[in-house]
Amino acid sequence: MTTLADLTAALDTAYPPKLAESWDSVGLVCGDPADKLTRVLFAVDATAAVVDEAIDWHAQALVVHHPLLLRGVDTVAVNTPKGALLHRLIRAGCALFTAHTNADSADPGVSDALAAAIGLTVTGPLDAKPEHAVDNWVFQVPRTHTDAVLAALFAAGAGGSGNYRDCALRMPATSQFRPMAAANPMRGALGELEHVEEERVEVLAPSAARSVVAAALRAAHPYEDPAYQVSERAPLPSSLGIGRVGTLPEPESLRTFTDRVAAALPATVSGVRAAGDPARTVYTVAVCGGAGDSYLSAATRLGVDAYVTADLRHHPVDEHLRRGGPALVDAAHWATEFPWCAQAESVVRTALPDLETRVSTVRTDPWRVRASS
Structure with a gap:
């Protein structure tokens, strides 16, 4: 039987919590990891209507993108809006799980789902996260002791490379010392020059484990003061990060591209609007699900033709266009993140095929009324 712990493990694998921004709150909000699951609902927000749907459908877990509890929460009393929702979920035996900025930076993540909906072929992140810092350790050791020293370093966390463990480079060497x-x-x-047949060894290790690896090397090495060198790999961009950049199947005008975006996303009262010359040719596109005005300069640096995001404001847009930046397409915040729900559902279906899943049909975009004229 599938448990809540199985669900959280699958989601944490797809959207690692370590990718979340320091200010964010992600993961399991309420629920017992040992509880059994049969149904899981996916949504962008845990609003009252979404909670109603989860409870009415008898879901045992609700997975959302936006955190219900984030800033300044010091009570979940039932007479508070957020507390009331949590109490309802707990009483109904429905857990709540959030994947927020970790889902934004994952590969694939929120912006991949947005790019796919629009029809883009993704080429990389808009704002790439650097790969984790890695140390390269170089030392020499008598050949008779290499295996023992490496075993100690591996136990200390060294020797990992992607999906491989116990990795090392070993080369014959001759050392001398007096x-x-x-x-x-x-x-x-004492006083005599000595030559020793040794091995020159290189291993990788997380920079965070530097002191532990150094202690393991000193303890296992037969020399009283082993010589070693540690160099940190320069930060390199990865496939992880906020937003995505991609290309359209064929170039098209900004007017046609704006219609494409509107047709790809769920309809909202605010709709989809564009800033720039309607006749401008669009082929390379950057996207960022949710509020993305802080990445206007990144889109400009990359030289894309258009940038699709949400929550754009008058003055930043005006200044961006004055600087010659790419055309802008502004959609509703909820609409740009809604495609992620199907992505997350697919992740869970693949990992846990016994579960019954569905994406909420409730539109949690807060804007509801458009003027009639």
């Missing part, structure tokens, strides 16, 4: 008066050499005589 023990001085205060030395206590493993071999050789």
Whole structure:
């Protein structure tokens, strides 16, 4: 039987919590990891209407993008709006799980789903996260002791490379040294030049494990003061990060592209609007699900023809266009993130095929009324 712990493990694998921004709140909000699951509902927001749908459908878990509890929450009393929703979920035996900025930066993530809906072929992130810092350790050790030293370093966290473990480069080497008066050499005589057949070894290790690896090397190495060198790999961009950049199947005008975006996303009262020359040719496109005005300069640096996001404001847009930036297409916040729900549902269906899943049909965009004229 599938449990809530199985669900959270599948979602954490797809959207690693370590990718979340420091200010964010992601993961399991309420629920017992040991509880059994049969039904899971997906939505952008945990609004009252979405909670109604989850409870009416007898879902045991609700997975959302936006955190219900984020800033300044010091009570979940039932007489508060957020507390009332949590109490209803808990009483109904329905867990709540959030994947927010970790889902934004994952590969694939929120903006991949948006890009796919629009019909883009993704080429990379809009604002790439650097790969995690990695140290390269280089040292020499007598051949008779290489295996023991490597075992100690592997136990300390070194030697990992992607999906591989116990990785090392070993090369024959000849070392020389002259023990001085205060030395206590493993071999050789004081004052005499000694030559030793050794191996030159290189291993990778997380920079966060630097002190642990150093201690393991000193403890396992036969020399009283082993020589080693540590260099940190320069930060390199990865496939992870906010937003995506891609290309259309064929170039088209901004007017036609705006219609494409509107047709790809669920309809909202605010609709889809564009800033720029309607006749401008659009082929390369950047997208960012949710509020993306902080990445206007990134889209400009990349030289894309258009940038699709949400919550754009008058003055930043005006200044952006004055600087010659790409055309802008502004859609509703909820609409740009809604395609992620199907992506997350697919992740869970693949990992946990016994579960019954569905995406909420409730539109949680808060804007409801458009003027009649």
